[in-house]
Amino acid sequence: MTTAAATPFDLRTDETLKMLADSGQYKHLHELDSPMDAVVRMVGDDGKAREVLCFCSNNYLGLANDPRVVDAGIEGLKKYGAGTASVRFICGTFTPHNTLEATIARYMGTESAYTFVSCWTATEALFPTVCEPGDLILSDELNHACIIDAIRLTPVIKKGVLKGVYKHADLNSLREKLTAARDNTEVTGQIWVITDGVFSMEGAVADLPGIRKLCDEFGAMLVVDDSHGHGVMGPTGRGTHEHFGMCPGGAGFQPANGVVDVFTGTLGKALGGGAGGFVAGSKRLTELLIQRGRPTLFSNALPVTVACSANKAIETLLDEPQRVERLRRNVAKVRKDLAAAGFEVMDSPTAICPIIVGDTAKAIAMSKKLLDKGVFVIGFGYPVVPEGTARLRIQMSSAHTDEHIDRLVEAIKSL
Ligand SMILES: Cc1ncc(COP(=O)(O)O)c(C=O)c1O
Numbered sequence: 001m002t003t004a005a006a007t008p009f010d011l012r013t014d015e016t017l018k019m020l021a022d023s024g025q026y027k028h029l030h031e032l033d034s035p036m037d038a039v040v041r042m043v044g045d046d047g048k049a050r051e052v053l054c055f056c057s058n059n060y061l062g063l064a065n066d067p068r069v070v071d072a073g074i075e076g077l078k079k080y081g082a083g084t085a086s087v088r089f090i091c092g093t094f095t096p097h098n099t100l101e102a103t104i105a106r107y108m109g110t111e112s113a114y115t116f117v118s119c120w121t122a123t124e125a126l127f128p129t130v131c132e133p134g135d136l137i138l139s140d141e142l143n144h145a146c147i148i149d150a151i152r153l154t155p156v157i158k159k160g161v162l163k164g165v166y167k168h169a170d171l172n173s174l175r176e177k178l179t180a181a182r183d184n185t186e187v188t189g190q191i192w193v194i195t196d197g198v199f200s201m202e203g204a205v206a207d208l209p210g211i212r213k214l215c216d217e218f219g220a221m222l223v224v225d226d227s228h229g230h231g232v233m234g235p236t237g238r239g240t241h242e243h244f245g246m247c248p249g250g251a252g253f254q255p256a257n258g259v260v261d262v263f264t265g266t267l268g269k270a271l272g273g274g275a276g277g278f279v280a281g282s283k284r285l286t287e288l289l290i291q292r293g294r295p296t297l298f299s300n301a302l303p304v305t306v307a308c309s310a311n312k313a314i315e316t317l318l319d320e321p322q323r324v325e326r327l328r329r330n331v332a333k334v335r336k337d338l339a340a341a342g343f344e345v346m347d348s349p350t351a352i353c354p355i356i357v358g359d360t361a362k363a364i365a366m367s368k369k370l371l372d373k374g375v376f377v378i379g380f381g382y383p384v385v386p387e388g389t390a391r392l393r394i395q396m397s398s399a400h401t402d403e404h405i406d407r408l409v410e411a412i413k414s415l
Contacts, residue, residue, distance in 0.1 A: 023360075023361060024360070024361030024364055024365065025360050025361060025364065025381060025382075027364075030042055030376070031043040033049045034049075035064065035065035035070075036054070036057050036059050036064040036065060036273055037054065037059070037062070037064070037065045037399060038053065038054060038062070038397055038399040038400045038401070038404055039051050039052070039053055039054065039404075040052060040054045040376070042371075042376065050374075051374070052371065052374045052375065052376045053374060053375050053376060053400075053404050053407060053408060054376045054397075055375065055376060055377045055394050055395060055396070055400075055408055056376055056377050056378040056393065056394075056395055057273070057395060057397070058228070058268065058269030058270065058273065058395060059269070059270070059273050059397050059399065060231050060232050060269060060270035060327055060351045060395075060396070060397055060398065061231045061237070061270045061313075061317060061323045061324070061327060061397070061398050061399075062323065062397050062398050062399030063231075063270065063271070063272050063273065063313040063316060063317070063323075064272065064273030064274075066312075066313070066316060068312050068316060069272050069309050069312045069313045069316065070309070071312075072308045072309050072311065072312035073274070073305045073306065073308050073309035073312075074305075075308060076096055076304050076305040076307065076308030076309070077304075077305040077308075080094055080096065080304040080305070080308075081304070082303070082305075083300070083303050083304065084300060084301045084303075084304065085300075086300065086301070087296070087297065087298065087299060087300055087301065088290070088296060088301045089290065089296065089297060092300060092301040093301065094301070094304050094307075096304050096307040096308050096311065097115060097301060097302065097304070097307055099307075099311055100115060100302075100307045100308075100310055100311040100314075101113045101114060101115055101278075103311050103314050103315060104265075104278050104280055104314065105280060106318075107238065107314050107317075107318060108238065108239075108263055108265075108280040109238070109247060110263065110280040110281050110282070111281070111282050111283045112280070112281065112282060112283040112285070112286040112287075113278050113279065113280040113281075113286065114278060114279050114280075114286040114289050114290065114296075115267075115276055115277070115278045115301075115302045115307065116276065116277045116278065116279075116295060116296075116299075116302065117275065117276060117277070117295075117299065117300065117301075117302055118266065118268065118275060118276065118277045119146060119225070119227050119264055119265060119266035119267075119268070119276075119277030119278070120146040120277065121277060121295045121299065122264050122265075122277035122278055122279050122295075123146045123147055123150040123225065123264050123277075124146065124149070124150045124153060124295060125279070125289055125293035125294065125295040125296060126150065126223070126262070126264060126279055126289070126293075127150045127151060127153070127154040127161075127192070128150070128153055128154045128157040128158060128294065129288060129289055129292050129293045129294070130190075130192075130262075130285065130288065130289075131154050131158055131161045131189075131190070131192065132158060132160075132161070132189050132190075133158060133159060133160025133161060133189070134160060134161075134162075134186065134187065134188035134189035135161050135162065135187075135189040135190045135191070135192065136161075136162040136163070136164065136181050136184075136187045136189075136190075136191045136192070137151050137154065137161065137162070137163045137164070137191075137192045137194060138163075138164045138165070138166055138174065138177050138178070138181075138191065138192070138193045138194070138220070139151055139163070139164070139165050139166070139193075139194050139195075140165075140166060140168055140169065140194070140195045140196065140199075140206070141165050141166065141167055141168045142168040142169075142196070142199050142201070142202065142204075143194060143195065143196050143199075143225070144196055144200055144225060144227070146225075147194055147196070147225060151163050151194075157294070162184075162186060162187060164177050164181075168199075169199075169204060169206065169207065171207065171210045171211070171214065174193065174211065174214055175214055178191065178193075178214060178217075178218040178220065179218075181218070182218065190220075190221060191218060191219065191220035191221070192220065192221050192223055193211060193214070193215055193220045193221070193222050193223065194223040194224075194225070195208075195211060195222075195223075195224060195225070196224075196225050196226075196227075196228070197224045197225065197226035197227075197228070197229035197233065197239055197240030197241070198226065198227075198228035198229045198232065198233065198240060198350045198352065199228075200227070200228050200352065201352075201354065201380065201384070201385050201391070201393065202346070202352070202354060203346060203348045203350040203351075203352030203353055203354060204346065204348065204350075205233070205240060205243065205348060205349070205350060206224070206240060208222075208224065208240055208241055208244050208246060208260070209244050209246065212246070212259065212260075221261040221262065222260050222261050222262070223260075223261065223262040223263075223264065224239075224240065224241070224260045224262070224263055224264070225263075225264045225265070226239040226240050226241075226263055226264075226265050227264070227265050227266040227269055227277075228269065228350065228351070228352060229243070229350075230265050230266075230269070230270050230271055231269070231270025231271060231317055231323075231324065231327075232270060232324070232327060232349075232350060232351050233349065233350070234324075235321070235324070236318070236321050236324065237270070237317055237321065237323075237324035239263070239265075241259050241260050243349065246259045246260075247259055261281060261282075262279060262280070262281040262285060263278075263279070263280040263281065264277065264278070264279055264280075265277065265278055265280070266278075267302075267306070267310040267313075270313075270317070271310055271313050271314055271317070272306075272309045272310040272312070272313030272314075273313075274306040274309050274310055275302070275303075275306050276302045276306055276307070276310055323398045324398070326398040327351060327396060327397065327398040328349065330396045330397070330398065330400050330405060331349065331350070331351055331353070331396050333402065333405055334353055334394065334396055334405050334408070334409070335347065335348075335353060337405065337406075337409045338353070338355070338394075338409060338412070341409055341412070341413050343355055343412070344356070351395055351396040351397070352393060352394075352395055353393075353394040353395070353396065354380075354391040354392065354393045354394070355391060355392045355394070355412070356389060356390075356391045357379075357390055357391060357392065358388055358389065358390055359381075359388075359390055360379075360381025360382055360390040361381075362379075362390065363379030363380060363381050363390035363391055363392060364379040364381065364390075365379075366379055366392055366415055367379035367392060369415055370392075370411050370412070370415070373411040373414070374407075374411075375407065375408055375411040375412075377392050377393070377394055377408075377412075378392070378393060379391070379392050379393075380392075380393050392412075394408070
């Protein structure tokens with residue numbers, strides 16, 4: 001039998017993987033053999049599982065393993081089976097989808113919401129659907145990869161949609177782009193400004209009041225991906241707009257109409273941690289996504305069991321604002337303790353606390369040493385963050401205790 005010759009793909013891929021391994025940048029997938037929680041069981045190279053403290057999940061409110069959230073999923077599975085076996089518009093819209101979308105709209109204070117299998121898909125559905133030739137999309141340079149790719153895709157699907165990038169969190173840069181658009185005869189339609197509410201790698205917060213003001217001045221629509229703000233920001237965990245008091249909190253919570261035009265978000269972080277994403281905004285917007293969104297028309301619905309769990313997670317968040325308060329306390333403690341230990345940490349209310357180390361291999365090596373001490377924190381390097389800004393990204397949860405935080409800080413101090 002003759003062996004097949006290596007293809008160009010084989011050769012270049014082997015080279016890339018070798019380069020990653022030789023330079024210490026190769027990512028190993030850590031295997032967990034327990035639910036996501038403050039403490040998880042990790043399977044080691046010897047095949048044995050041991051407990052480690054988890055400071056790298058997006059389980060901000062500890063709901064991923066909440067018995068009520070788990071039970072809701074089990075009940076959904078029993079009642080509705082494994083899946084829809086259909087896209088939504090054929091026969092894939094089940095009662096839990098409508099229930100979840102009503103809950104998301106109530107939580108976000110919007111007229112309407114529509115779900116997708118992920119926030120990535122939601123974002124990829126949004127821009128190519130709502131934009132038309134002559135529209136311009138302006139995006140913060142550090143926005144999440146799903147936004148970047150969705151914007152890249154939009155003019156491929158709708159020729160004539162324009163795009164631009166403004167400097168990270170820089171209102172002057174955004175104003176310059178908006179002013180230039182005013183003089184650009186190719187911009188004949190809607191201008192869209194898109195920003196993360198909480199930036200995923202920095203834990204920085206977008207200046208939503210400032211961006212909103214500019215949008216109003218230039219007639220632009222504001223889109224906010226608040227995947228890391230939901231459950232975290234604002235007194236009742238509604239998100240970054242609530243943090244800025246752009247809507248009243250608690251029982252007096254008012255619709256976000258006119259505050260943020262469109263929200264995108266994930267159900268895979270604080271809101272249950274399963275999977276799924278959503279777009280929330282006007283009824284007109286979600287109607288258009290249902291009629292014209294390509295992922296809506298050609299891809300399956302969110303699994304029903306996941307919809308049931310996510311719905312229970314959001315209801316629990318709304319019923320138990322003390323979880324948000326506990327998270328806020330933990331976030332303040334870890335930042336204070338790390339600063340006292342001599343580390344430079346940005347003052348921020350978000351649950352993301354990076355320690356910048358520069359070199360990717362160094363970040364990965366530090367993460368490995370922490371794991372040897374029973375503390376699970378991931379090191380991020382290029383291409384996830386810009387070259388030279390590799391970091392340990394600590395993520396906090398309301399499920400962490402003071403003792404967990406003390407152990408984390410001691411382990412980092414000992415590196
Ligand atoms: C800001 C932001 N948006 C979107 C996503 C994607 O969410 P999903 O996992 O639901 O696709 C992430 C996930 O890392 C994120 O951090």
